[in-house]
Amino acid sequence: xxxxxxxxxxIVPGGGEELRLYRRGADFMILLDRAELMSTRMSGSEExxxxxxxxRLRDRPEPHLLIGGYGMGFTLRxxxxxxxxxxxxxxxxxxxxxxxxxxxxxxxxMAGCLDDPRVRLVQGDVAAAIAESPxxxxxxxxxxxxxxxxxxxxxxxxxxxxxxLASAKRALTPEGVLSIWSAAxxxxxxxxxxxxxxxxxxxxxxxxxxxxxxxxxxxFATPDV
Numbered sequence: 001x002x003x004x005x006x007x008x009x010x011i012v013p014g015g016g017e018e019l020r021l022y023r024r025g026a027d028f029m030i031l032l033d034r035a036e037l038m039s040t041r042m043s044g045s046e047e048x049x050x051x052x053x054x055x056r057l058r059d060r061p062e063p064h065l066l067i068g069g070y071g072m073g074f075t076l077r078x079x080x081x082x083x084x085x086x087x088x089x090x091x092x093x094x095x096x097x098x099x100x101x102x103x104x105x106x107x108x109x110m111a112g113c114l115d116d117p118r119v120r121l122v123q124g125d126v127a128a129a130i131a132e133s134p135x136x137x138x139x140x141x142x143x144x145x146x147x148x149x150x151x152x153x154x155x156x157x158x159x160x161x162x163x164x165l166a167s168a169k170r171a172l173t174p175e176g177v178l179s180i181w182s183a184a185x186x187x188x189x190x191x192x193x194x195x196x197x198x199x200x201x202x203x204x205x206x207x208x209x210x211x212x213x214x215x216x217x218x219x220f221a222t223p224d225v
Contacts (some may be wrong), residue, residue, distance in 0.1 A: 002024050002025045003024070004022045004023070004024045004029075005022060005023045005024070006020060006021070006022055007021045007022060007023050007028075007101075007105050008020075008021045008097065008101060008105070009021070009097075010095050010096075010097030010098070012094070012095055013094055013095065014094075014125075017032055018032070019031070019032055019037070019095065019097070019098075020032075021101050021105070021106075023105065026040075027039065027040050027041050028040045028072070028105070028106055028109065029041075030071075030072070030098075037071075037146065038071050038072050039072075040072060040109060041208070042207040042208055042213055042214075043072070043074040043208075043209055044205065044206050044207055044208045044209035044210070044211070044213065045181065045205040045206065045207050045216035045218070046071065046072075046074035046075045046078070046143060046181065047074050047075065047077075047078040047209060048078075048203075048205040048218065049075050049078075049141055049143060049179055049181045049218055050074075050075045050076070050077075050078035050079035050082070050141065051078055051079075051082060052179070052203065052218065052220065053065070053079075053139050053141055053177055053179040053220070054079055054082045054083060054139075056139070056177050056220065057138055057139055057177065060138050061086065062086040062087065062088070063083065063086075063087050063088070063138040063139065064087070064088045064089075064090070064136065064137050064138050065079060065083075065087065065088070065089045065090070065137065065138065065139045065140075065141060066089075066090045066091075066092065066126070066129065066130070066133075066136075066137045066139070066140045066141065066171075067079070067089060067090070067091045067092070067141045067143075068092050068126035068129075068130075068140065068141065068142040068143065068144050068159075069092075069093060069094075069126065069142065069143045069144040069145075070091050070093040070098055070099060070102065070114075070121075071098070071143055072102075072106065072109060073102060073109065073110055073111075073113050073114070075141060075143055075181075076089065076091055076113050076114075076119070077111060077113045079141075080113055080116055080118065080119070083118070085118065087118055088118055088120070089118055089119050089120070090119075090120045090122060090129070090137075091114075091119060091120070091121050091122065092122045092123075092124055092125070092126040092129045093121070093122075093123060093124075094123075094124065094125055094126070096123050099114070099121065099123065102114060126142070126144060126159065127158055127159050127164060127167070130159075130164075130167050130168055130171045131167050131171075133171050134170050134171060135170070135171070135172070135173055136171055136173075137171055137172055137173065137176060138172070138173050138176050138177070139172075139176060139177040139178075139179060140168055140171060140172065140176070140177075140178050140179070141179045141181075142159060142178075142179070142180045142181065143181040144159060146182070146183045147160075147180065147181060147182025147183050147184070147186065147217070148160040148180070148182060148186050148189040160180075160189060160192075161192075162192060162195065162196055165178075165192065165193065165196035165198070166196060169196065169197060169198070169223050172223060174223075174225070175222060175223075175225075176222070176223070177220055177221070177222055178198065178219075178220075178221040178222075179218060179219070179220050179221075180218065180219045180221070181216065181217075181218055182216065182217045182218070182219070183214075183216055183217075184216075184217065185202075185217050186217070189219075190202060190219065193219060193221050197223055197224045198221035198222060198223055198224065199221065199222045199223075199224055200219055200220065200221045200222075201219070201220045201221075202217060202218075202219050202220075203217070203218045203219075203220065204216070204217055205217075205218060
């Protein structure tokens with residue numbers, strides 16, 4: 001077996017946890033302790049997050065999307081592939097090294113997506129970006145910290161709290177879509193979405209783009225009118 005090579009490390013701002021970027025052959029993976037947060041071998045559910053969200057925006061002129069968490073860029077690239085040139089995508093990434101890795105050792109994986117003229121990159125906290133932008137986004141796509149049951153940063157809980165959901169609701173345009181990726185089901189969070197005034201659809205998707213691998217969950221939530 002090809003050995004795994006440590007390429008770089010990063011400290012999560014405000015949390016202190018260490019992320020580690022590894023390469024094995026042509027594959028990359030980012031780990032927290034022993035937990036694999038993301039890998040180039042498993043992109044299917046992140047791509048589905050974009051594709052299924054964009055399908056729900058099919059009739060929207062000049063849609064503006066917010067993607068919370070660049071990760072390895074799977075969601076961003078999938079969105080760019082299906083959106084036309086009138087779309088705008090704001091990407092908010094907390095960890096500056098994630099972007100440095102995308103432009104450095106993982107440049108071939110990035111495939112130029114961060115340089116697309118439709119993309120605006122913000123280095124910072126997506127919760128703050130949401131709170132500062134009332135009625136700004138036709139869709140908010142969150143792939144942060146493994147979902148509502150996070151691993152890396154206690155402050156991420158506010159994204160998925162009742163207050164955080166209320167903030168996301170205010171940031172959406174009428175009939176906008178809040179799309180949330182999770183590594184696992186969370187019935188408590190499903191009920192919280194409903195209590196926050198969202199109509200919610202929960203979709204199970206596979207981790208790999210070939211339809212195999214672990215099952216992940218995406219919630220698609222639209223504010224009640």
